[in-house]
Amino acid sequence: MTLTDTVAAAVRNAWSLTFGDGIEAPEPAPSTVVWDEPHRVLRRYDHDGPATGPATLLVPPLAAPATCYDLRPDQSLARFLCDTGRSPYLVDYGDITYADRRMGFEDFVDDIVPEAIRRVSADRGGAAVDLVGWSLGGVISLLTAAADPTLPIRSIIAVGPPLDYDHIYFMNELRLATKLTGGLGTSTFIRAAGGVPSTLTRVAYRVMSWDREVRRPWFVASNLADTATLARMETVDRFQNQLPGYPGRFYNQLFRRFMIANDIGRGVIELGDRKIALADISVPVLLVGGHNDVISPAAAVEGGLRTLTGSVDLRYVRVPGSHLGILAGPGARDTTWQHVDTFLSDVSHLS
Template sequence: MFLDMLRDQTADSPERRAAALAGLRAYQDAPRGKLRKPMPTRFRKGKARLRDYGAKGATGRAVIVIPSLINPPHILDLRRESSLLRWLADQGHRPFLLDWGTQEPKARGLDVNAHITRILLPLIAKFPVPPILVGYCLGGTMALAAACLTEVAGLALIASPWHFSGYGTAARGEMAALWASAKPACEALGLVPMEVLQSGFWRLDPARTIAKYEAFARQESDSDAARTFVAMEDWANGGAPLPFATGRQVFEDFIAADTPGTEAWRVAGVPIAPAALTCPAIEFVSLNDRIVPAASAANVPDRRDIGAGHVGMIVGRGARAQVWEPLSHWLNTLPRSK
């Protein structure tokens, strides 16, 4: 599919095609450092782990940071100099990262709802004082549901889709076609491979997918920007497969039917909607996000519009000023204990 996109996007420019291929080769050949050891596990539930980033001596409420089920969780701790988790700990907060783990085919029936009720809610219940939830991407969608089902001290959403109709008719049609072609094989496997999900992301913005490799071909290989690009691409191209039921719910119930945005989503029989929240909530929305468009936001009353991309708002040059610092300030406005 990448080669098909490359041919389409560079049909009139052999020079651009050559540059993109050179960038792809440079990315493939780029040196990788040693993988960092994961932070220690505080609690576990099935395959999931709650990893402790808390600062020594920090008091106050736990902050559970919930990544998407899609792609690995370490985008929130990508490099030491671009780690939201470590920075929050440096500010005196008690962050924990939810690592969803890798599911096997026998977990084929584990849908999004089950991830919430069987994994997320039991982990929240481990804390004697209700924690604060910070959700990124689909993790925010799930965190909002959890906040409707149990007591939490606050909810922060970062680039989290809710009104899936906001993707627009064309994009939703592309993703429906992708799922129609992939569904039989995924059902047989019991899993949805990351390649299926990645191709869906590529379809949202094929021009940018090619352009970023063209740009990478021009970067100095030993520059900080190049190292960041490689780390981000490794993250974007990695990730565990999803249980079949999760993929089906995302593609059919969320993207196609927009059950969250139409207030038709129920978890454990409970209607899930932003209006049902009883805790303080804040939302960071990117106005130029191609993965989670601004039109898909939940629109909680405290909405902060920013000018960074889907990944840039977490690890980009402007992430600290636009998201990290406002998030920390908001966390400091919440009660430190019950």
């Protein structure tokens, strides 16, 4: 690239980031809606030809848009699964509002995700389904399988799932503060707001990624002529700006049973008057932890090796990247996605 080309690209990118429409417009992978009800839109990603490979259901977390699996063409696990001959589906919970404040883990573990699994299986002629869940989507996938062993689940891949809150940053301080206050401040706020508002979720995500925010002006200035790099940055910014909130009941369960009591770290989760044991999961499981993940550190993911003792094939890998980076970062194709491909291929040979 000549100096003239470099200057022209820098000027064009500077305009696009400030006064223009952005560096790159979103380009979602083609998909077809096969089920459409509130908080449970099911999409089947389209192939150029007939879809013949195993079905894979992508399960998003709460407080993150379902676009996490399809950020942009070269950062899309959904496209990768299509390219490797598989048949990916996505269940999308949509927006979470004050009206959804009574939704809890049970709504996802007993209703939304199981029904999506059954519909995907039916759409594929009754075949068992592979689940892929990122962050709390991985936790929900595991709890769904543990709660109902009759579901047509072939395997589970959990990317960055927090499976032991003793290894989550600042948990000791949070537990001490909760012990001193009885958790009144948190519970009162959540009840009044009906959950965690999307604005607070977005602020919290940025705080956890404070180093990225601090470096952002210098990053933009030093890459002003690099359109591809700025497009990836813009994609992450767009993702952060779309983060939804948590329903009130769901967050209270997350706070008390997971963060404070660490049920998940002990492998038995109390939901209402029943208990769900991770050891009841018998299907193959792959856990993926991130070296640089500050939201769900690798040690928190690795905790699943102590609790998922019933799995016929339990694997854990650690890859470079942040919480979002291990799923959809520029390097995910050569790390996480390759582990996903290998694991699913091995599962196919066992089936």
